Amino acid sequence: MSNKFIGKSVKRIEDKRFITGKGRYTDDINLPGMTHAYILRSPYAHARIKSIDTSAAAAMEGVVTIMTGDEVGHYGVPCGWQVNFKNGDIMKEPPHPLLVKDKVRHVGDAVVMVVAESREIAQDAAEAIIIDYEVLPAITDASKAVEAGAPLVHDDVPNNVCFDWEIGNPKAEVDEAMASAAHITTLEFVNQRVSPNAMEPRSYIGHYDGVYDKYTLYTSTQNPHLIRLLMCAFVLGLPEHKVRVVGPDVGGGFGSKIYHYTEEALVTLAAKKTGRPVKWTETRSEAFLTDAHGRDHVTKAEMGFDGDGKIVGLRIKTFANLGAYLSTFSTAVPTYLHGTLLQGLYTTPKIHLDMTCVFTNTTAVDAYRGAGRPEATYLLERLLDLSALEMGVDPTELRLKNFIPAFDGVTQPGYQTNVALQYDSGNYHGVLHRGLEMLGYEDFRKAQKEAAASGKLLGVGFSTYIEACGIAPSAVVGSLGARAGLYEVGQVRVQPTGKVSVFTGAHSHGQGHETTFAQVVADRLGIPMEDVDIIHGDSDTVAFGMGTYGSRSLAVGGSAIMKSLDKIIEKGAKIAAHKLECSPDDIEFTDGKFTVKGTDKSLGFGDIALTAYVPHVYPANLEPGLDFSSFYDPTNFTYPFGCHIAVVEVDKETGATKVKRFIAVDDVGNVINPMIVDGQIHGGLAQGIGQALLEGVEFDGNGQIINGSYMDYAMPRADDLPMFELDRQVTPCPHNPLGVKGAGEAGCIGSTPAVVNAVIDALWSAGHQVKDIRMPLTSERVWSAMQS
Amino acid sequence: MPKITVTVNGTQRTHDVEGRLLLVHYLRDVLGLTGTHVGCDTSSCGACTIHLDGHAVKSCSMLAAQADGATITTIEGLASGDELHPLQVGFKEEHGLQCGFCTPGMIMCAADLLNRNPNPTEQEIREGLEGNICRCTGYHNIVRAVQHAAGQLTEEV
Amino acid sequence: MIPQAVDYKRAGSVSEAISLLAENPDAKILAGGHSLIPAMKLRLNSPSLLIDIARIPELRYIEVRDGGVAIGAASTHHDIISNADIQSRYGAMIEAGELIGDTQVRNVGTLGGSIAHADPSADWPAALIALNASIKVEGPNGAREIPATEFFLGFFYTALEEGEIVTEVVLPAPAAGSRSVYRKFMQPASRFAIVGCAASVTIDGGTITDATVAFTGVSADGAFLDEAVGAALVGKAASLETIEAAANAAAEGAELNEDHYASKTYRKHLAKVYAKRALAGACGL
């Protein structure tokens, strides 16, 4: 492998089209004869539909068709992950119909779809539809939904409990450990619901070609093949080989575009029904109501320490809100992606999580950047900093005392946690030390004191996180209830001229795969990057794939491509050996040349490619061609980790909080393109800081979202954030060929508790010994905390 | 139906439009200039930013009819032929974009900023872009992209 | 989101706009459209006809008059904040204007549109009240001039009568030794004011001879003049102590607004803090 490109901040290949306005997102695609869909949604969180009258709308000029639950309500979208109750019963899995005909269960639940000649007519017609509702009381808080007498979201799901679940050591052992503790820190908090807000609203175009009996769905998705599989096999019963799913340029996902949404199936059905392409693009208001939300945990957590400050136990009770319906991955998020991370970076000997997953009259909750892991990190890291304050010790000393010692996973074994995972490799002390150095910790504490004297409140907060990504070993996730494997596919097709087309099942919606993957391929084959084309997002050209989420693209998708590259080189060596009249074992491949070891006899990669396709002088028993496809199924998750430090200033008079500095030292294993990795971290930090200070979906008592627009839902803007201070440590992943761990979610996982911890630290420094302030830390909440 | 005549990226166009047609839909659907995006319905995100008579405006919050007689530049018309605008170069060089959805609006807004203030401070850049939301980059590299275009990063590696 | 069907006409003059408005009772004036069109997109407002006044030349000017400044109603926020005559006279106008929305909004939105709309959190109204501005309006029954203090009457409610349009805002010449500022505490999403405070203070030899303080955002009834705070300062030394004492009485008796970003209690507290900060700024402290 040469390293002309790997490890370099190669500028992105894909940028050219985006900076010139030539990106092609789904809503940019217009097909001949295309119609436009508008979906009429429930204005109530919980109501029985008594009647639907579409007659006036149907009579309007330009209306092509109108669909209701009577026509398509028997189709529903599935959940991709089965989790069982503690007692072994299968989770409750009520149907999620494409259009509702009996009872709506959240504001925004889809009731009627109007297809018309234009967007304008479709909306005008929808306004002429009359639906008579009987409004029912609604429930939005997961911890209250389980109480006796709470409204039932699904009439046949008692207490609204989808399932209960536990992980860790036996509860009795944890209770015993806690009973022996010298100090217990208790924290009751809400990890609030947030809206992902990818900037491109979801958009779908259904198309049906009667001549070839073929369906095409253009969709703003993170995983086209998975959508095809789910829609064909579980929703509409269409033959998979007659369905093409294309995910063109996609304007961000952050999890929200993983799932199979009802509207994807609706436009597909409508296209068949009308014989014309049907486009639906959501508005931002609809996105707030229908794009799966993230987080929403109500938690009581207790951490016990012995007299030396060593953690002796961790006991947690959480209610996780799943919303009204199960989304594709929603049941895995609070369980396997959350409970398994509660070891953190610490040697905590006894851990128990008791989890109850609950239906409410709210938008579905599913994976949002980090998915379960930010919630685990938030819980642990808040407890660590708070414990330090309560016990009067330094929060960094407390961490250093409890960290798992460094291990490389090669000469030393992986670290077996009490919550099912085995960490691959880690050096946790390293990232914290580096972070403290960048911060100038001692100077900061001095500055904090001086600032206090002049009436300014400064605070510092720490967060040392770990995540499990590179999702995921199929056998492991299968045993945990996943209904799919989570390998990835990578095909490398060397063209006769030596140019290379790479087909990957990963999907890029901002991550820069067209560049990073090309760097890997070019270096492995010793060819220029211009000779490599990365193709993704089309189920007709890419053999198969599981898509992009869980920081898996390079670790899993990249590894699949590496496997195919190995096969290419192995076959190339056979061809070269034949032409150079030696044994394949005597051939070495470096810098794009097949060379007879110890000689200057060699053949270029291009020569070999041509020979493979023009096999006149060719080994017997070897097939022509140079084209390999591989499936890579990882043997373990990968475990990036890092240290995030926030410095905040709180306005004493108003509670307004400003992030003054943010330091992030991340260890994501080997790095192919530092520029892109830094960019991923930056974006994650912004979202994590956003959750701490600005973001949060709020419901009123009727289940209405009171801040469902950008006029009310605050997200970080450019002037809300500082320049970030980043550094890296590299502990390679021992079990994948590139040694990479994944960087997509790290920023979002580590940052939220660091910011909240910093505000709490600032308040303690002024004598306000508050344990918690509910996120987002609006000025009023911080100010109120200072009044007590 | 109002008849409008506008000069878009140097070409004069005339169309009959519905009174309610938003300028952004005129650009995207009538003229096929899909580089201008729609990211919200409350005039808040800036993805739809274009230049109207030389200044940045949110094309989702104007009617096409209001633009009658105006000169419009969209992201498609920012480069001079094959030569990218300095901001386009800056965004690429500094990795100022990820998914690219906010990018056209961000660049058009930044272009207005630099036209008025060719040498902005970091704070001025951040404030100048307050009408544009990016969910991917955390703005760090967007700020650098603007600094690059302003020629402020020349001494750096 | 698409507005309901609507007709559009561009008025060539103020009188044409007034007669179009008189002929079409369901019509609305369209200036920058940056309040009206967002509302129409959400179908909260569906006029039958829009009368566009943004390009009427006689409505877009800024000129010095009697030591003060007169501003045509169709002047954009950007026109105002980049005007040297305003910059040299009215700090509060510049600071308020710079904090309205964002660059794109300021390039299009107009002074006349903002004050006719009278959003209870809009920035201009507080500045105009504190600066003792007056507003010229014209309608089928002729023209009249209304002091800013009598123009803003409540929640999206002004002294404009049916068929009248705003034509001009007149800012009187600032008194010698006076200085005005605007301070804003923003709602983090919309960035409209939770509390906006404009203060204009005249100081003579260290003593405050005149002080006006106006708020926006604080009250659901919109911008108002806080007479008590101003009155408490006249004749006092321009010091932090006197300012703080006066500011502590801010927003007393106001019909306080509340939303999920700021309760009544917090808003009132912010009004005091921002009155203090604005007055300190206006006193150069």
Ligand SMILES: Cc1cc2nc3c(=O)[nH]c(=O)nc-3n(C[C@H](O)[C@H](O)[C@H](O)COP(=O)(O)OP(=O)(O)OC[C@H]3O[C@@H](n4cnc5c(N)ncnc54)[C@H](O)[C@@H]3O)c2cc1C
């Ligand atoms: C994203 C965004 C952020 C904003 N942030 C702020 C902010 O922070 N602070 C703030 O103060 N404002 C803010 N605004 C509002 C902005 O300032 C508007 O431009 C202003 O409120 C309305 O001016 P306009 O010219 O756009 O009026 P239009 O929208 O055209 O009209 C508004 C109303 O006034 C009427 N009208 C307009 N002109 C006249 C006239 N001359 N005579 C009589 N009636 C008239 C119209 O019929 C309509 O009812 C924001 C707007 C947006 C879109």
Ligand code: FES
């Ligand atoms: S689409 Fe115009 S501001 Fe969001």
Ligand code: FES
């Ligand atoms: S690059 Fe994706 S929103 Fe900015």
